[in-house]
Amino acid sequence: MTDEVILLNFWPSMFGMRTMIALQEKGVKYEYREEDLINNKSPLLLEMNPIHKKIPVLIHNGKPVCESIIQIQYIDEIWSNKNPFLPSDPYQRAQALFWADFIDKKLYVCGRKTWSTKGEEQEAATKEILEILKTLQSELGDKPYFGGDEFGFLDIALIGYYSWFPAYQKFGNFSIEPECSKLMAWGKRCMQRESVAKSLPDSEKVGGFILQLKKIYGIE
Amino acid sequence: MTTGEVKLIGAWASPFVMRPRIALNLKSVPYEFLQETFGSKSELLLKSNPAHKKIPVLLHADKPVCESNIIVEYIDETWSSSGPSVLPSHPYDRAMARFWAAYIDEKWFVSLRSFPKAQGEEETKAALAQLEEANAILEKAFIDCSKGKPFFNGDNIGYLDIALGCFLGWLRVTELTGGHKLLDEAKTPSLSKWAERFCNDPAVKPVMPETAKLAEFAKKIFAKPHA
Numbered sequence: 202m203t204d205e206v207i208l209l210n211f212w213p214s215m216f217g218m219r220t221m222i223a224l225q226e227k228g229v230k231y232e233y234r235e236e237d238l239i240n241n242k243s244p245l246l247l248e249m250n251p252i253h254k255k256i257p258v259l260i261h262n263g264k265p266v267c268e269s270i271i272q273i274q275y276i277d278e279i280w281s282n283k284n285p286f287l288p289s290d291p292y293q294r295a296q297a298l299f300w301a302d303f304i305d306k307k308l309y310v311c312g313r314k315t316w317s318t319k320g321e322e323q324e325a326a327t328k329e330i331l332e333i334l335k336t337l338q339s340e341l342g343d344k345p346y347f348g349g350d351e352f353g354f355l356d357i358a359l360i361g362y363y364s365w366f367p368a369y370q371k372f373g374n375f376s377i378e379p380e381c382s383k384l385m386a387w388g389k390r391c392m393q394r395e396s397v398a399k400s401l402p403d404s405e406k407v408g409g410f411i412l413q414l415k416k417i418y419g420i421e
Numbered sequence: 422m423t424t425g426e427v428k429l430i431g432a433w434a435s436p437f438v439m440r441p442r443i444a445l446n447l448k449s450v451p452y453e454f455l456q457e458t459f460g461s462k463s464e465l466l467l468k469s470n471p472a473h474k475k476i477p478v479l480l481h482a483d484k485p486v487c488e489s490n491i492i493v494e495y496i497d498e499t500w501s502s503s504g505p506s507v508l509p510s511h512p513y514d515r516a517m518a519r520f521w522a523a524y525i526d527e528k529w530f531v532s533l534r535s536f537p538k539a540q541g542e543e544e545t546k547a548a549l550a551q552l553e554e555a556n557a558i559l560e561k562a563f564i565d566c567s568k569g570k571p572f573f574n575g576d577n578i579g580y581l582d583i584a585l586g587c588f589l590g591w592l593r594v595t596e597l598t599g600g601h602k603l604l605d606e607a608k609t610p611s612l613s614k615w616a617e618r619f620c621n622d623p624a625v626k627p628v629m630p631e632t633a634k635l636a637e638f639a640k641k642i643f644a645k646p647h648a
Contacts, residue, residue: 271519272516
């Protein structure tokens with residue numbers, strides 16, 4: 202029985218990147234559908250994610266799975282025969298899930314502030330984001346990937362943000378490399394993977410998108 | 422590896438702490454409950470959860486697991502051969518359970534919490550309407566997930582029952598102090614009946630705080646000036 206897999210996404214979303222990478226890593230064939238979140242959400246999106254009306258939405262044989270972290274776990278569990286994302290040890294799994302949750306609670310909001318705020322608020326955001334990234338860097342330690350020797354769940358959860366780092370730095374006028382060189386090296390290492398290279402947008406394009414957002418929201 | 426001492430850092434009044442306690446009860450895992458004093462954080466807590474400094478924290482052979490829903494999954498996987506399964510077995514049902522648990526924390530609980538904070542009639546009305554809408558969504562989610570069985574998880578309470586049920590004590594307190602019915606049998610009949618069944622479950626009863634005790638505690642903590 203062939204699976205029908207559709208992904209509703211919006212190209213700049215670091216959340217959608219997670220799901221794209223996960224599907225690619227498992228070798229799953231899927232149909233990619235770009236949503237125009239700024240102007241017009243599709244009827245399919247509104248039908249498949251009525252609660253949040255957000256992307257990414259993974260539709261597997263007509264049934265929707267929403268929320269990117271939940272999607273990575275689902276993909277790992279359904280296509281369990283190759284490239285496991287999560288460790289098999291329950292304690293290691295709990296740690297991976299904890300850090301993915303940490304990323305979602307802290308990094309997104311803080312990252313947004315680096316380009317959408319000014320003055321003191323922006324300065325505070327750039328300081329905070331460096332602290333968050335340093336925390337994640339110490340979690341990485343000397344391992345090639347968060348998953349250890351193999352690219353895994355937590356790598357997938359974080360790598361999308363790597364495509365936004367240049368924009369955060371440009372708009373926030375700060376530099377990540379001096380205090381987070383190991384993390385940046387990890388980012389470059391992940392970019393060597395086909396699944397990541399194919400799923401992350403060019404950082405110039407992300408910068409252009411932010412300029413577009415700033416215009417729409419009237420942020421200088 | 423199920424060997425090793427189990428400790429839980431928490432507080433009797435916290436709904437989030439109740440989640441792993443129920444899971445440990447379902448698995449018949451004995452544990453030492455380390456109560457935090459309200460208003461201060463122990464050295465052990467700060468050391469075990471430096472990122473968030475929050476309860477609950479499970480310590481299994483001194484190794485910390487944080488975030489209530491993550492702890493519940495950890496308990497289910499570690500003591501998988503003991504007691505019923507806390508998470509559903511099919512990946513799609515698991516995804517649904519996780520989705521609704523996230524909704525409960527991000528939307529439903531936020532609605533519940535905004536209710537006592539509402540000032541005046543307009544705000545109270547708005548808060549009530551928001552909670553009613555969230556309840557209606559969960560009523561439908563219950564019908565979809567339970568598939569005619571008594572709990573979200575089927576025949577036995579599970580991950581999603583625990584994720585929502587832990588708030589029932591605080592819901593009752595909010596009803597008492599606010600004077601409004603928040604879980605209405607007329608509007609959400611399935612959810613209301615489920616709530617009663619949940620509270621009577623033997624894994625839940627020992628850790629669900631008494632409404633009166635919780636109401637008294639609420640008075641004390643909400644009397645404090647906000648930081």
